[in-house]
Amino acid sequence: MSDFLPFPDDSPHEECGVIGVYAPHEDVARMTFFGLFALQHRGQEAAGIAVADGESIHLHKGSGLVAQVFNPANLEPLKGHYAIGHTRYSTTGSPAARNIQPFLIETMYGPLAVAHNGNLVNAGELRQSLLRRGIGLSSSSDTEVLTMMLAGAHGSTWDERLRWAMPQWQGAYSLVVMTRDCVYAVRDPWGFRPLSVGMLPSGGHAIASESGALVTLGCQAIREVMPGEIIALSNKALTVSQALPPMAPLARCVFEHIYFSRPDSYWDDRWVHHVRQHLGEELARELPTPADVVIPVPDSSTPASIGYAFASGVPFNDGFIKNRYIGRTFIEPTDSLRKQGIAMKFNVISDNVRDKRVIVIDDSIVRGNTSGPLVHLLRQAGAKEIHLRITCPPIKHPCFMGVDMGTYNELIAHRLSVAEIQKHIACDSLYFLSLEGMMRAVGRTDGYCQACFTGQYPLAIDPNQTKTGFEKAAAS
Amino acid sequence: MSDFLPFPDDSPHEECGVIGVYAPHEDVARMTFFGLFALQHRGQEAAGIAVADGESIHLHKGSGLVAQVFNPANLEPLKGHYAIGHTRYSTTGSPAARNIQPFLIETMYGPLAVAHNGNLVNAGELRQSLLRRGIGLSSSSDTEVLTMMLAGAHGSTWDERLRWAMPQWQGAYSLVVMTRDCVYAVRDPWGFRPLSVGMLPSGGHAIASESGALVTLGCQAIREVMPGEIIALSNKALTVSQALPPMAPLARCVFEHIYFSRPDSYWDDRWVHHVRQHLGEELARELPTPADVVIPVPDSSTPASIGYAFASGVPFNDGFIKNRYIGRTFIEPTDSLRKQGIAMKFNVISDNVRDKRVIVIDDSIVRGNTSGPLVHLLRQAGAKEIHLRITCPPIKHPCFMGVDMGTYNELIAHRLSVAEIQKHIACDSLYFLSLEGMMRAVGRTDGYCQACFTGQYPLAIDPNQTKTGFEKAAAS
């Protein structure tokens, strides 16, 4: 989960969370607000809600956390039975208001709103094709590309138009699409990003990026929107259609298990917390290490640490305290404060590590700028040995399907060997869970994208078409 | 000039002011800011500035007065040599952020920014045509229609593309269009709305809705952008081309003289203040009325009152004080405060009207809700006789070319005769300047649109395509 403090954050970043609701007996805007709130960890830059009442669509969106963007006064006009919502990850590159979702347009088929989690790898080509058709584009977002393609899609129903467009979209898309009287869930055939649907106790259904948000809304009978499926929620019925055959194998993002998803979410028939515990257990089994305590880097590594302790017998305890008051500050420590070791985000509980051999569990190493300072804090607190254990293999390749891992140059494991990284971090030992160990913890042999570890992308990548590419184009 | 106080404002409303700058040796964003500031009376809802640096275009826009929308921090990134700006009139119907100008899009020909003063009478038809081409539209503004048409325009240069589009645009358009390295001024062949160009002392040129704004920027050699002309400002040269032949006769909006323009603006070879004085003189000549004092309804009627005094010998004096602190307030007087005659916007200088026969000069009567309270205030202050004189004929027809006059039903002169209006207002006499008198003051026999007085529109009107129509469509 991202944060905004001066202390660097070395986790990959999820792009977005989406939600869709059809609830004939509820205040759908309020329900969508609470759903977005439960998906806040998937994006803290901006949020938006669009509501349809059978005739028109009304929209409110803005920059900031969900609770900052919405208030009773701006929710109040969002009346209707259908809603979609979006919460967006904070990139430094393109925080522009015009990129905030949902997108709302009028088309020859009526009004249309779209919210998207994912990334199209052929967005550059699709964008050029729209421009050549004489269409003006006002954002750098591939969601505008998706939306404009739907405005000109062929077909006599929205279901047909979605089926016309889907084969042209290469990459990750978990979409919620709303017309004046229907909410559609659409998921790419690879199944990159999660999407689930559940039944609301008061009637109707809800769609969300994670099952945990559906539970928050009281949903029952929750199931995944399957790869390649379109699910339509309306006052007639919930209809499910398999628009594209699912890819074989699928290419689910394993980082949902490792880092992104709420621990209480359920995906691919597994509880995320359970998978994380197993990641810790596998680590303990792959490289047994004599130690006095195992501590997590809070918060995402706590379940893996518990699992490590179960499997190894090394006692689990807290080692770091993380400041919970997450919020943007533009105030940076002076160099001199920094040199004194000002520890903004984490403090150590010295009592728990002094004179001890410490196993530290972290979820991943991306740019490699956080682990060193954490190890330094432990040393200052008197730890005798520091053994860093990572719950996934080294990340050597960027993601082009919607996760911000940084570029090749930014990835420390692309530039350095494990031994070199250990030296850089200055820990006593460093071990990354093996690919096989990770998959054992997930409990699958295939069906997951492993491109960031192996460089074998599940579909052809033209790096000129990546999002960075669009943004340059859009700004020029 | 509009205001936002509970006291009703009964003037027609101008839609917008535009400005364009090419200034190779200046801070163009700052210059555009000051130009917009001088056009603030043409629109108080929202403002925006786009700046091009030869490569890309950067934009900032927002709701509020020019001085509220811009500050040093948000002007700072707007670097370049080219700029366009827009200030927008406050309607209650569509204050949405998505309607704020300039519009900025990427096209197959590169980035494009557009700001518009006017109204297309065939916007509905053009909009449908865009939708049928599979384009999604995100605002209710006819400016988006203009902009999207340019994105798909034919031609190998922007000059050709503008010439391709102009014949399709029926109605009023005084446009500034910016590419990455050129600013274009484009004016419809009827010449509805004003647009002028001048030479900047430090090099380069500026375009503005009114010459008064160009004077504010220090411009010299100011002339009109002529009806049907395209003027291009770039680092090569200022080029002028007659894209469409001017209509014969032209159809300039006479309300620029009567009410909209700054008194120091110069249009159609006349000073606006001078025309206004003559409007007062004509009123004095058409219906000589024995009186002790002539007073204006501030501020726009002061020049006409001075003219009336010159021509009639009746002494000019102030009669009303207008609260200058113009700003939105959402606080309304209670009914009981209202009943007590709480006078928010105007107070009377009793001393100047008590026991006197008073001539009151006002620019126009649109809905007819202001004159009655003003007459009542004068009566309370002891005026012996009250003779209301209006510097134009009765407004009986709506404007479809960019002035918000209200609908047929809202126009008091559409519903009531002059005698009935006088009774409604409860003044001792009421006289509207004749069409001929008004044109004598303007000093022309033709070349002006008189549709709001006569119902004879200079081009065919399909009321289903008026802006109200679009907005309904866009919201649905």
Place this chain on the structure above:
Amino acid sequence: MSDFLPFPDDSPHEECGVIGVYAPHEDVARMTFFGLFALQHRGQEAAGIAVADGESIHLHKGSGLVAQVFNPANLEPLKGHYAIGHTRYSTTGSPAARNIQPFLIETMYGPLAVAHNGNLVNAGELRQSLLRRGIGLSSSSDTEVLTMMLAGAHGSTWDERLRWAMPQWQGAYSLVVMTRDCVYAVRDPWGFRPLSVGMLPSGGHAIASESGALVTLGCQAIREVMPGEIIALSNKALTVSQALPPMAPLARCVFEHIYFSRPDSYWDDRWVHHVRQHLGEELARELPTPADVVIPVPDSSTPASIGYAFASGVPFNDGFIKNRYIGRTFIEPTDSLRKQGIAMKFNVISDNVRDKRVIVIDDSIVRGNTSGPLVHLLRQAGAKEIHLRITCPPIKHPCFMGVDMGTYNELIAHRLSVAEIQKHIACDSLYFLSLEGMMRAVGRTDGYCQACFTGQYPLAIDPNQTKTGFEKAAAS
């Protein structure tokens, strides 16, 4: 009236406007809001309203224009029958939140709220005396001094306590004081600053700095609160008591007539607009000058220009256009824009001055930084001769009674002779109305403070105790 544009403003600045209301059948907060709105010209920095309901006092205050500080949500909790309000002039020195009025404190006698227009010349001494009593002071305002003195005043009623304090207060004070069930108007015995009271049509009374604001509220039977008087408004009765004998002669501030007050205000049995016309007439009589047109510097000099035209036969006309959109902007023109003669606040109507001998009427010259640029604008527009006429004598001395004239060094007439000022301004002639002429226009031979012209202060001044002094102390 002050403004915030980069173009300098060379008028003296009033410190404040106050209002008090007892209205048993009205929404007093809303009424006070509208009253403050009518006094907005007396102070644009900050505003506040306190309301008493017989038990407690509730307060809202903040920085900005009245319409910016208040909205329906923050007015709503201000319930009661008694209210006082304040609007404060913008100084650059002490815009601190802690100086915003009304002040509200709890005392041993119950809650007390105070709002003040004026300045005590012995505030420094009184302040030291409070500090020596062991009282901590949290602002640099002499209003806090007044308020704290009342908290410790002797007497068994508030009337007695006010009578105990008044003899100790040297200088200008037009106060409104509110307890939990009474509003008091208190005016110093010199009568420096105005204060009036009127009867509300729905019952109760209102007090305001200017009668014009009382008219706005619908008041009848308006009269001055006389120098030295205390007037109490409560549910028992309106009671008037002469707490201190009025000074002989009085020392009313003549600048209320010249510049500060609304033209529709009535003070010392004169209409301000009427006095201003007479100031112009006196100017015409004292120095007849052949000319083609007389023009005002808008807005305050319009009545004097009308008077000048009446008396001289020279025709009155507009010469300058002033941008009405008053609002703070922190954006300044670049030097190069400034050098080109960018004219932010005023434009000239060239047509009315070209090839003409022009009389320009202005209310005063304080620092002398505005007249030169105005004369320059007229020259550029082709004026043949420019004769500047000022409706008061040269200001050679600072005011210590609540008007911000600047320091001795800042006053141009303290440093330069009239001939030197004329040279500085570069006009063809410059004439200041004589003291006698000014008093003839006012229609009085004495009763007015003339200290800023003559240096003869109506009471002893210790410059170390002036407000500038306090502020230094408070900040240290």
Place this chain on the structure above:
Amino acid sequence: MSDFLPFPDDSPHEECGVIGVYAPHEDVARMTFFGLFALQHRGQEAAGIAVADGESIHLHKGSGLVAQVFNPANLEPLKGHYAIGHTRYSTTGSPAARNIQPFLIETMYGPLAVAHNGNLVNAGELRQSLLRRGIGLSSSSDTEVLTMMLAGAHGSTWDERLRWAMPQWQGAYSLVVMTRDCVYAVRDPWGFRPLSVGMLPSGGHAIASESGALVTLGCQAIREVMPGEIIALSNKALTVSQALPPMAPLARCVFEHIYFSRPDSYWDDRWVHHVRQHLGEELARELPTPADVVIPVPDSSTPASIGYAFASGVPFNDGFIKNRYIGRTFIEPTDSLRKQGIAMKFNVISDNVRDKRVIVIDDSIVRGNTSGPLVHLLRQAGAKEIHLRITCPPIKHPCFMGVDMGTYNELIAHRLSVAEIQKHIACDSLYFLSLEGMMRAVGRTDGYCQACFTGQYPLAIDPNQTKTGFEKAAAS
């Protein structure tokens, strides 16, 4: 740690955190900002920083989280070598701007700034005494009482004045006091609230409510400010004086260990995390309970749960997920959403509790409105047995020394027996740690206030003088 979501929060509330800095080679405002950031959990309503430069004191304060109140622009003017800061707990009763700390006043001895953590039990009496001296008070805060007493304190130095005042202050006060060239730490002789001092690596010292904040600033040689001590930080030296003898026994607040303090803080020679682990161990020992898993109510109960697991052998795991995005929202779920069991703040990790006998550890039960819903969530998730264990005895009495426990009527353990509470919560068993067990975990037999459990207050309480009393008085 408090939060603002619709899901009720049943923890006691700490009033404040304070910080003081003397750092001759640092940006003290920035350092204070980071210190307050580390104390954010002690108060989220408002924050302020005052800085002294040897001559004057400058202050900025406002409502909101520390990161919301401060930005580089408002920190920038806070130049100097001395600083104090305050962060304030959000009460609903008195969120008024006038109560935000630090307080800054001018006194006869120069400027003085004060920030306070605690509550005086005789504040009402002291307040009346100030009022009787003729002092006006503008807030309902007992900090203003402290501050005004210092303004009138006897003595020729601030040390003497503090010593004069301290014996009059009955109750809890951990103060930072700043003059123009010194920062004082002052702690009451009971030692109710914590206060520590440490040496800054670049020279100078810092004071903070918790040692964890001093570690964040890089401090070394951290020790408590002892009960009854005054510590002065200045450019001369750090001086320590025992102004009042420490009470015997002391009356430290045990809730700092149980709930308030950061787990990495060190107090009374103990690490808070360590004490919390022991609280869990004692619970396990006092009532052994067969179970399958022990889970904390996040976040404060995690250490106790780890301790419980150690002592009992029952495995520790996560059971609840808490939404980390803490922030005010005024949007409440509809009744129907609430009835469906919308779970805003907590979700259950079903996998970890289904079909299990679950021990739930919580820190305290105050009003008793949270435990029931948590138990309900566990039941829904399939827990077989639910055994709730509380790390302190039942809270039967309010706190008058600065902790918001609610009134007698609000305290569930004042109204109901443990059996009745268990029935209300609907858990299978409920056990509160014994007073003795709690003290064993703390490792002391005395020196702690136990009044909220026993009703035996360490000093005489007059309930009419409690803060609620003042606030009523101040508002009246």
